[in-house]
Amino acid sequence: MTDQNETPETRVSLKQLYKIFGDDPETAMEHVRNGLSKADLLDQHNHVLGLNDINIDIPDGKMTVIMGLSGSGKSTLIRHLNLLIRPTDGEIEVDGENILNYSEAQLRTLRQQKMSMVFQKFGLLPHRTVLENAGMPLAVRGFSKSEWAEQARKWLNRVGLDGQENQHPNQLSGGMQQRVGLARALTSNAPIMLMDEAFSALDPLIRTDMQNLLLELQEELQKTVVFITHDLDEALKLADKLVILKDGFIVQQGEPQRILLEPADAYVEEFITDINRARVLRVRSVMRTGADPKSSSGRVEAIGADDTLESALAKAKGDTSVCFKVERGGKVVGQLDMTDLVRALVPSAPPEDGNTARKVA
Amino acid sequence: MATYDTLFQALGLKDWCDSSASSAPMSMSDLVSKSSGDGAEQQTSLWNTPFPSLDTLNDACPAMPQSRAVTKGLEEGFLNIKDSLKVVLDPATQPLSWMLDGALYAMLSTPWWLVIPAILMIVWAVSRSAGLVAFVAVSFGGLAFIDQYDYAIQTLSIILVCAFLCVLIGVPIGILMSRSNGLRRAIIPVLDMLQTLPPFVYLIPLIFLFSVTESKLFGIAIILYAIVPVVRLTDLGIRLVDKDVIEAADAFGMSRHQKLFGVQIPLALPNIMAGVNQTIMMSLAMVVIASLVSAPGLGVLVLRGIRNLELGVGLVAGLGIVLLAVILDRVTKAALARINTTHQH
Numbered sequence: 001m002t003d004q005n006e007t008p009e010t011r012v013s014l015k016q017l018y019k020i021f022g023d024d025p026e027t028a029m030e031h032v033r034n035g036l037s038k039a040d041l042l043d044q045h046n047h048v049l050g051l052n053d054i055n056i057d058i059p060d061g062k063m064t065v066i067m068g069l070s071g072s073g074k075s076t077l078i079r080h081l082n083l084l085i086r087p088t089d090g091e092i093e094v095d096g097e098n099i100l101n102y103s104e105a106q107l108r109t110l111r112q113q114k115m116s117m118v119f120q121k122f123g124l125l126p127h128r129t130v131l132e133n134a135g136m137p138l139a140v141r142g143f144s145k146s147e148w149a150e151q152a153r154k155w156l157n158r159v160g161l162d163g164q165e166n167q168h169p170n171q172l173s174g175g176m177q178q179r180v181g182l183a184r185a186l187t188s189n190a191p192i193m194l195m196d197e198a199f200s201a202l203d204p205l206i207r208t209d210m211q212n213l214l215l216e217l218q219e220e221l222q223k224t225v226v227f228i229t230h231d232l233d234e235a236l237k238l239a240d241k242l243v244i245l246k247d248g249f250i251v252q253q254g255e256p257q258r259i260l261l262e263p264a265d266a267y268v269e270e271f272i273t274d275i276n277r278a279r280v281l282r283v284r285s286v287m288r289t290g291a292d293p294k295s296s297s298g299r300v301e302a303i304g305a306d307d308t309l310e311s312a313l314a315k316a317k318g319d320t321s322v323c324f325k326v327e328r329g330g331k332v333v334g335q336l337d338m339t340d341l342v343r344a345l346v347p348s349a350p351p352e353d354g355n356t357a358r359k360v361a
Numbered sequence: 362m363a364t365y366d367t368l369f370q371a372l373g374l375k376d377w378c379d380s381s382a383s384s385a386p387m388s389m390s391d392l393v394s395k396s397s398g399d400g401a402e403q404q405t406s407l408w409n410t411p412f413p414s415l416d417t418l419n420d421a422c423p424a425m426p427q428s429r430a431v432t433k434g435l436e437e438g439f440l441n442i443k444d445s446l447k448v449v450l451d452p453a454t455q456p457l458s459w460m461l462d463g464a465l466y467a468m469l470s471t472p473w474w475l476v477i478p479a480i481l482m483i484v485w486a487v488s489r490s491a492g493l494v495a496f497v498a499v500s501f502g503g504l505a506f507i508d509q510y511d512y513a514i515q516t517l518s519i520i521l522v523c524a525f526l527c528v529l530i531g532v533p534i535g536i537l538m539s540r541s542n543g544l545r546r547a548i549i550p551v552l553d554m555l556q557t558l559p560p561f562v563y564l565i566p567l568i569f570l571f572s573v574t575e576s577k578l579f580g581i582a583i584i585l586y587a588i589v590p591v592v593r594l595t596d597l598g599i600r601l602v603d604k605d606v607i608e609a610a611d612a613f614g615m616s617r618h619q620k621l622f623g624v625q626i627p628l629a630l631p632n633i634m635a636g637v638n639q640t641i642m643m644s645l646a647m648v649v650i651a652s653l654v655s656a657p658g659l660g661v662l663v664l665r666g667i668r669n670l671e672l673g674v675g676l677v678a679g680l681g682i683v684l685l686a687v688i689l690d691r692v693t694k695a696a697l698a699r700i701n702t703t704h705q706h
């Protein structure tokens with residue numbers, strides 16, 4: 001997970017991005033600039049406002065998760081990053097270059113070398129074998145069969161598909177097909193990986209497997225991942241940076257811990273109200289920095305800054321007077337007492353009283 | 362006094378009518394009415410009022426042209442542009458004649474003991490079905506046994522050449538159509554027309570454009586008639602390719618060319634092959650009709666059966682055509698089934 005102290009470089013940056021679906025987006029764009037809402041635009045002009053003033057800096061080497069309900073514009077947004085959909089207005093910068101000015105050939109190079117993509121419905125070529133599918137990104141770039149087959153085999157093994165090379169995609173289960181999709185994206189060796197609801201079509205157990213696999217790979221490869229999901233648990237598990245989308249505009253973006261502790265509005269609160277905060281929140285997000293742990297009374301326990309509150313609770317073993325000294329790399333960076341801990345477990349605007357007790361238990 | 366006299370009077374065109382009598386020669390019915398009628402007033406009731414056709418109006422006003430003029434005008438117009446059309450069409454279609462003549466010559470001059478095994482081998486390569494190969498062997502053996510071999514081979518050669526050209530021309534047209542909605546809107550009415558026009562109607566302008574002794578005459582008639590399904594199904598097949606797969610191809614930076622040959626055509630192949638199957642069957646239907654304009658083969662025998670009322674000759678040739686139809690259909694369907702199993706979409 002993110003180290004708060006370093007601010008990673010921005011790899012992709014979206015600036016004032018708008019997308020309007022319809023016959024005459026330019027005219028509709030004028031109305032939107034004059035402040036017409038999504039619903040009114042649809043009613044009065046029969047145009048769909050897909051994206052509304054999107055500004056996101058996507059950090060290099062981190063996982064940025066974009067979350068929102070169905071129809072909030074997640075797929076539309078991620079397809080703008082490799083220009084499968086062109087914006088009505090705004091800028092998209094990749095490594096400092098505005099890709100909207102790219103020629104067709106430049107755009108193809110971008111897609112071949114800088115960005116790979118994993119799809120919700122897999123998007124595998126049904127007439128090619130698993131090996132050919134996984135090697136496709138390199139074959140497209142003109143690599144010889146022996147070259148792409150070697151890379152494809154390596155990544156197929158890495159995602160746990162050894163020995164399936166000569167199957168066709170339809171002979172595999174959904175989970176295995178998505179592993180092929182993942183291997184394909186990895187074979188392309190692109191630094192940016194776009195994943196549109198990549199695990200949404202899988203059943204829960206396989207989904208957890210795939211999430212763990214992704215985290216493991218990410219540890220090792222440190223790609224710039226943009227991950228779309230409508231599932232908050234998945235978002236919190238994967239995200240270094242979380243963007244919450246609603247009706248095409250951004251409600252809140254930032255570090256997931258911050259969003260949990262300081263939801264921007266009622267919509268976000270509503271969203272996060274049902275999650276297990278103890279399991280998601282980390283000690284570093286709720287601790288008091290710099291304080292001296294010895295001053296407080298009672299037992300003192302050491303705990304890592306990146307540990308979850310759940311593990312802190314386990315360490316306390318029911319003792320409410322315990323105080324934690326928070327360590328990172330052997331150095332004490334702060335303190336956490338049980339009062340702060342319990343306060344953090346209560347959502348900032350609790351829907352009802354008994355809720356907290358249930359969650360702590 | 363004709364029915365519409367009053368109309369011309371009301372319009373004040375009487376003078377114009379009388380001033381310039383139609384120059385068209387008298388028709389037979391004119392002559393008859395002239396000789397029988399004595400100019401007596403014929404009162405027509407409302408019930409009997411004729412439609413104001415050109416001929417009727419001509420009765421009332423000689424300056425109006427008769428319907429015959431339309432027919433004649435079309436004919437003259439066609440004959441006038443015919444020469445300039447020929448300048449373009451003749452060289453452009455000449456290769457068709459060569460291909461047809463070449464195929465007919467090659468198939469007929471190669472001995473039967475080479476041609477039949479070659480056909481069987483092709484059937485095996487395409488279908489991998491021993492049963493089908495046996496069926497084809499028995500069919501050709503039977504046809505040869507009753508001395509229909511030459512005719513059947515002629516028909517088969519013409520079909521193969523024409524179907525091959527249909528695919529060669531039709532698939533690219535279908536691909537272009539799938540890429541451009543504008544082009545699609547322009548071509549679909551033409552395809553509709555080609556498909557609804559009765560086959561005999563094609564032959565009329567073609568006979569005037571090309572001489573009946575040239576094989577391209579029936580070649581063109583067959584191709585025009587049979588090309589429609591392969592064009593339609595290529596267009597449809599490519600449009601039906603899964604959007605997600607196309608999106609994936611785009612996302613990994615495939616060029617249009619790579620996408621067409623690596624994704625769209627392979628995935629559209631089942632539909633394209635269904636089009637080829639229909640194209641071949643329609644070629645067979647047309648090659649029989651085309652024997653009216655000197656296409657050789659089994660159709661000639663059918664025609665002879667009709668003309669001379671030689672029932673047996675017609676029936677035997679008909680049987681041959683049915684056998685060919687079954688063979689062509691089965692072989693292309695077997696090929697289609699094999700493509701489908703490798704796709705298992």
Ligand SMILES: Nc1ncnc2c1ncn2[C@@H]1O[C@H](COP(=O)(O)OP(=O)(O)OP(=O)(O)O)[C@@H](O)[C@H]1O
Binds near residue numbers: 021050075
């Ligand atoms: N091609 C299009 N034409 C018109 N409207 C579109 C088009 N594509 C998307 N939209 C609209 O844009 C909005 C956002 O769609 P999008 O597919 O991005 O949502 P999503 O967040 O991915 O939803 P889901 O979770 O269902 O995939 C929706 O209201 C949708 O109807």
Ligand SMILES: [Mg+2]
Binds near residue numbers: 074075076197
């Ligand atoms: Mg979506």
